[in-house]
Amino acid sequence: MTADADLVRRAIGGDRDAAGEIYDRYAPLVRAILLDATGSLSEANDLLQEVFLRALAGLAQLRQPELLCGWLIGIARRQGSEYRRAKSRQRHRFTPLANDPPAVSDGADSEEIALVRQAIRELPEQERLAIHIHYLCGERAEVARAALKLSPSGFYKLLDRARERLRFALLDLERKK
Amino acid sequence: MTNDHHENRQLDEILDHSYRLLREEVPGQRDAVVNEFVKLGACDRRPNRTRPLRAVLLALTACFLLAATLRLLIVASSPSVAYGLESLPRRLLDVQTIRVRGARFVYDMRQPDAAPIKVPFEYLLRRPNKFSITWTGTSQGRGPVEIQRGSRICDGRSVSVTNDTKKQFSTGPILSALSARVETEAFAQMFILTAMLGPPETPFRKIGEEKLNGQWCELYEGQVEDSARITIEKLWFDPTRGHPVRIVRDEVQDDGTARRKEEIDEIAVNVPLADELFQLTPPEDYQPMPRTAETADRKLALSPEPRASSSAMGTKLEAWYSWQLNDRAALVVWRRSPPPAAADDTLDWLSNLDIKPAEPKDRQSARHAWTHQSGKSDEWNWSVVVAAGGAPPQRVAFILELHDTRGNTTSQYVHALHFPDSELEDILVESGRSTLPSDVAVLSLAELRARADQLVRFDDEK
Numbered sequence: 001m002t003a004d005a006d007l008v009r010r011a012i013g014g015d016r017d018a019a020g021e022i023y024d025r026y027a028p029l030v031r032a033i034l035l036d037a038t039g040s041l042s043e044a045n046d047l048l049q050e051v052f053l054r055a056l057a058g059l060a061q062l063r064q065p066e067l068l069c070g071w072l073i074g075i076a077r078r079q080g081s082e083y084r085r086a087k088s089r090q091r092h093r094f095t096p097l098a099n100d101p102p103a104v105s106d107g108a109d110s111e112e113i114a115l116v117r118q119a120i121r122e123l124p125e126q127e128r129l130a131i132h133i134h135y136l137c138g139e140r141a142e143v144a145r146a147a148l149k150l151s152p153s154g155f156y157k158l159l160d161r162a163r164e165r166l167r168f169a170l171l172d173l174e175r176k177k
Numbered sequence: 178m179t180n181d182h183h184e185n186r187q188l189d190e191i192l193d194h195s196y197r198l199l200r201e202e203v204p205g206q207r208d209a210v211v212n213e214f215v216k217l218g219a220c221d222r223r224p225n226r227t228r229p230l231r232a233v234l235l236a237l238t239a240c241f242l243l244a245a246t247l248r249l250l251i252v253a254s255s256p257s258v259a260y261g262l263e264s265l266p267r268r269l270l271d272v273q274t275i276r277v278r279g280a281r282f283v284y285d286m287r288q289p290d291a292a293p294i295k296v297p298f299e300y301l302l303r304r305p306n307k308f309s310i311t312w313t314g315t316s317q318g319r320g321p322v323e324i325q326r327g328s329r330i331c332d333g334r335s336v337s338v339t340n341d342t343k344k345q346f347s348t349g350p351i352l353s354a355l356s357a358r359v360e361t362e363a364f365a366q367m368f369i370l371t372a373m374l375g376p377p378e379t380p381f382r383k384i385g386e387e388k389l390n391g392q393w394c395e396l397y398e399g400q401v402e403d404s405a406r407i408t409i410e411k412l413w414f415d416p417t418r419g420h421p422v423r424i425v426r427d428e429v430q431d432d433g434t435a436r437r438k439e440e441i442d443e444i445a446v447n448v449p450l451a452d453e454l455f456q457l458t459p460p461e462d463y464q465p466m467p468r469t470a471e472t473a474d475r476k477l478a479l480s481p482e483p484r485a486s487s488s489a490m491g492t493k494l495e496a497w498y499s500w501q502l503n504d505r506a507a508l509v510v511w512r513r514s515p516p517p518a519a520a521d522d523t524l525d526w527l528s529n530l531d532i533k534p535a536e537p538k539d540r541q542s543a544r545h546a547w548t549h550q551s552g553k554s555d556e557w558n559w560s561v562v563v564a565a566g567g568a569p570p571q572r573v574a575f576i577l578e579l580h581d582t583r584g585n586t587t588s589q590y591v592h593a594l595h596f597p598d599s600e601l602e603d604i605l606v607e608s609g610r611s612t613l614p615s616d617v618a619v620l621s622l623a624e625l626r627a628r629a630d631q632l633v634r635f636d637d638e639k
Contacts, residue, residue, distance in 0.1 A: 020211045
C-alpha cells in the first residue's frame with residue numbers, strides 16, 4: 001500500500017491516479033464524518049465532493065504529507081460545521097436520520113441501521129472517529145496515528161471504550177423503542 | 178464471558194452492516210472529483226512560501242512541542258506493570274478453543290557450542306472436555322542427549338497416552354464425565370496460562386510496541402528467577418485479539434549471555450478444532466504400553482490421588498485440586514507429613530507451614546481457616562485460603578511451603594480452578610466424596626464463601 005506522503009507528493013505533481021487513490025482511501029471515512037454532521041446520507045454525499053475538491057486544491061498547503069488523513073478529517077469537520085451553521089440560519093431542521101432512503105430492502109434492517117447511526121452520533125467525538133476508522137479504513141493503526149495522534153494501543157483502548165459505550169447505548173435505544 | 182464474546186461478535190456484525198452503505202460509491206462522483214482536480218492546473222498546487230516571522234514562530238513552537246514530547250516519552254518509558262495483560266486469565270476462561278504451537282530448544286551439555294535441537298510442541302483444547310498435549314522428556318548420561326516425545330489426549334470419554342519415541346500407546350476410559358471436565362479446565366487454567374504468562378510471580382513491564390505479521394502488538398518483558406537460572410520472557414500482546422501472539426523465553430547463562438529456551442509462535446483462540454484432533458488412532462507399528470495396576474476407585478467421580486506431591490528430607494507436602502470460591506479465595510485440599518509434637522504432645526498441623534499468595538503483591542498476605550482438619554498425614558485437609566489486602570490477584574493461586582528443623586523446605590504451587598457456581602456446587606459434593614471421611618459433612622458453596630468473606634473482613638479490621 002502506497003504511503004500517504006507519497007500519494008500527496010505525486011498528486012501535487014499532477015498525478016491523476018494518486019488523486020484518485022487518495023479519494024478511494026478516505027472517501028468512506030469522510031462520508032461518515034459528514035453523515036455525523038448532517039444526519040443525511042444524501043447531504044453527506046453532496047458535501048463529500050466539496051471536501052475532496054477543497055483538499056486536493058490545497059494539497060500544497062499540507063506541510064506534513066504523512067498527516068493527510070488528519071488534514072482531510074479537519075476539512076470534513078469544518079465543512080460539516082459550515083453546513084450546520086447554514087442550516088440553522090435557514091431555520092430548517094436537519095433532515096432526520098430515518099428519512100434517508102432505506103439502505104437495504106429489509107425494513108427491520110434499515111431500522112437497525114438508523115438505531116446504530118444514532119448511537120454512533122451520540123458518542124464523544126474521538127470515540128466516534130475511532131469507530132469510523134476501525135470499520136472504514138484499511139491501515140487502521142496508521143490512520144489512527146495520523147488522525148487521532150494515538151499509538152496503536154491507545155487507539156485500541158479508545159476503540160474498546162467506544163464499543164462498550166455503543167453496546168450500552170444500543171441496548172438503551174432498543175429499550176426506548 | 179462467553180456472552181461477552183457473543184455480544185462482541187454481534188456488535189461487530191451490526192456495526193459492519195451499518196457501515197456497509199458508507200463504503201458504497203455514488204456513481205460518477207469519484208471521476209468528477211478527479212477531473213476537477215486535473216482542471217486545477219499545476220500553478221494552484223504550488224507550495225506556499227512561509228513568511229520569515231511565521232517561520233521563526235513555527236520553529237519556536239516546534240522546539241517547545243519537541244521538548245514536551247521528549248518529556249512525555251521519558252515518563253512513559255519508565256517501567257510499569259503491564260496493563261493489557263492483566264485481564265488475560267479472566268478472558269481465557271471464556272474461550273471455546275485454544276491452540277498453542279511452538280518449539281522447545283534442547284541443548285547437549287557435552288557440546289555447549291553445538292546448535293540446539295528444536296523440538297516442536299502443540300497444545301489443543303476444546304471446552305468443555307477435550308484436550309491434546311504433546312510432551313517432551315530429555316535426559317543425558319555419558320552419551321548424547323536423549324529426547325522422548327509423546328502426547329496425552331482426552332476426548333471427553335477416554336484418555337490416551339503415547340510415547341512416540343518408543344512407539345507405544347495406551348488408552349483407557351476416564352473416571353467420569355466430571356473428571357474429564359475438571360482435567361480440561363486444569364489444562365486450560367493452569368497449564369496453558371502458565372505457558373503464556375509464566376509462573377504467577379513473573380512481573381511484566383511494557384517495553385514498546387512492534388508490528389508482527391502486519392498487526393501492532395504491545396511488547397512486554399518479564400523475568401523469573403528460580404533456584405537455577407533467570408529466564409527472560411518476551412511477549413507480543415495483540416490488543417485487538419486480547420491475547421499474546423508470540424512468546425520467546427531465553428535463559429541467562431553463567432557468563433551473562435542468553436540462550437533460547439522456548440518459542441511460541443502461534444496462539445489462536447476460538448478456532449475450529451475437529452473431533453479427530455482429540456482421538457488417538459495409533460500407527461500400526463505402535464505397541465500397547467505395559468499397564469500399571471489401576472488404583473482409581475471407579476465409584477468416585479474424581480480420583481482421590483494427589484495431584485502434586487513433593488518431599489524433602491522426611492517432610493512431605495501433597496496437594497489435590499483447589500477450587501476458586503471468589504476473586505481472592507480458594508478451597509485448598511492438601512495434606513502433609515506429621516508436624517513435630519509440642520511440649521504437651523499436641524500436634525499443630527499448621528506449624529512450620531507458610532501459605533502465601535503466588536503473586537507477589539504489596540500488602541497482600543494469605544489467611545487460612547480450617548473447614549476440615551484430618552489430623553492425619555494420609556488424609557486430606559480442607560482449608561479456605563484468601564489473598565487478603567491489595568487488589569484481587571490475576572490468578573487465585575497460593576504457594577504452600579513446609580519447613581523442617583534442618584532448614585529444608587518443600588513447597589507446592591496450588592492454582593484454584595474457576596467454575597461457574599452451578600458446576601462448582603456439584604464439584605464440591607464430589608470432592609467431599611473423594612477426599613473426606615463419609616461422616617464429615619461437605620460445606621455448601623455459600624458457607625465456604627461466608628468463611629472466605631470472614632477472613633477478608635478480619636484482615637481489613639486489622
